[in-house]
Amino acid sequence: MDFALTSEQRRRDEELDAAIRDRLGDNRPFAADQHFTRERWRAAAELGLTGLCLPAEHGGQALGALDTALCLETFGRACPDTGLVFGVAAHLLACAVAVRDFATDEVAARLLPRLANGEVIAANAITEDDAGSDTGALGMKAVGTRDGYRLTGEKSFSSNAPLADVFVVYAVTDPAAGFLGTTGFLVDRDLAGVEVGPPLVKAGLHGCPAGRLTLTDTLVAHDRVLGEPGQGSVIFQHSMGWERACLFAIYLGLMDVQLRSCVRHARRRRQFGSRIGDFQAVAHPIAEMRQRLDSARLLLLRACWLIDNGRNAVTETSLAKIAVSEAAIANGLAAVQVFGGSGYLAETGVEAQLRDALPSRIFSGTNEIHRTLVARGMGL
Known part of the structure; x- marks a missing residue:
């Protein structure tokens, strides 16, 4: 059993550490009413941090979980603004991983390059006022129609939400199906019925804005469903596996x-x-x-x-x-x-x-x- 890093891992760590300190090393922790800007986000993206484990053909680095974690450890060490680091990791692991592994080929081909290069900021939206640890108690509903699904409900806490361009949203499509009654969706911010609240005032991680997300009869096209209808709980647990291991x-x-x-x-x-x-x-x-x-x-x-x-x-x-x-x-x-x-x-x-x-x-x-x-x- 060898616990040493490979020469390639050491080289990447040294180069990434130096680059982060050069581009983001002056980012001191923000006050409670401040958060990262898109300029800082783009700086992180230009270093490849928003696409670490995304496919190379879509602009990512195609790293596995171990190398992704090593890069995020370097990011956490070299950047004083842990809120920015957290926001990038949440974007990548809770959202982009779900797109990578469950979006249709056409949607993945369009969206993954923009997630990888930082053009699009993603936010995960599952937590509700009455559904925290009990994710089976989601109140947001999605009703199937000929043109897609109409989503209605409110998410109480979504990291990156105030700046996000796209949301990975989980909603109930079949209340009687229990674990198999939840579906994951990609919801664009500019859709009708999407409302994002102001940044919440938090004790820490000030650099990462978090807010409420309200959907009112928001029509989401069929091709923006992640995986199959009813597969939302599986998709969420899959992305959380990556988040819990790497973030x-x-x-x-x-x-x-x-x-x-x-x-x-x-x-x-x-x-x-x-x-x-x-x-x-x-x-x-x-x-x-x-x-x-x-x-x-x-x-x-x-x-x-x-x-x-x-x-x-x-x-x-x-x-x-x-x-x-x-x-x-x-x-x-x-x-x-x-x-x-x-x-x-x-x-x-x-x-x-x-x-x-x-x-x-x-x-x-x-x-x-x-x-x-x-x-x-x-x-x-």
Whole structure:
């Protein structure tokens, strides 16, 4: 078993790291009422980040899950605006992957190149006021007609929505069919009946705008159905498998930067005549930060490897999602404590790392749901 990166992976990491720092390295975390611009989005797209795992014939890099995760870890490490990094990863994994694997050939040929080059921004729309973890309780309905489906309902939280050009929307087409009664759709922003709310004010990930999406008798053509009618739950779980395995690599990058800054601070900061790193009360929490980061990274890379090798990875992606998200929050709290008063100041960016980590236990399925999936995977 070889844990070393290949020479090609190391070269790509070094080149991508340098390019991101050059193009996006000055993107400091935004205030609560700000978010990334299309100019910043295009800069990320020009580096290939919006098309990492999309087919080469459609302008992507055709990377597998493992290499996609490695690139997103680099993105999370080199770009200070974790909100932008999150927005790009959500666009790619929750949306473009669904188009790649389930759109008709004609729609994929038209849309994937624009998703890959950043011309089109995508948003995933499934969460509703009464359907969070319980995705089987969707209230948005889709009624079939001769010309397509008419969608009506409201999504309560959709990352990228205020800037999105296309939405991957899940709606109920057959209320009596349960798991097989949900269908996925590609909904263009300019369709009649589409209304996108203003950006929601969030605790963290300010760079990524999120908003409500309301559809009122919106006609979606038959060719914009993803997969087959009733296949929506399968499509959603498929894209979430990629998201849970790959997106959380952005937090590995964030934690790597965070750990290095804590080590530097512990070496430089002096109290009671000594470096604070000489005190076990400081050194041990930093050692635990390293332990959590390395453990989470290994679990995430294993999950990606399983996906690339066509193996069932439901349990492993859940374990990775839990480990990374809880490590990111625990390390964020530890970093604030290591930095003390300065860690509480917005100007240092330490407190922003913690706020950006907080939602990671909630999105892509709450950690409580993932513990249930792990238990089921063991036969409980």
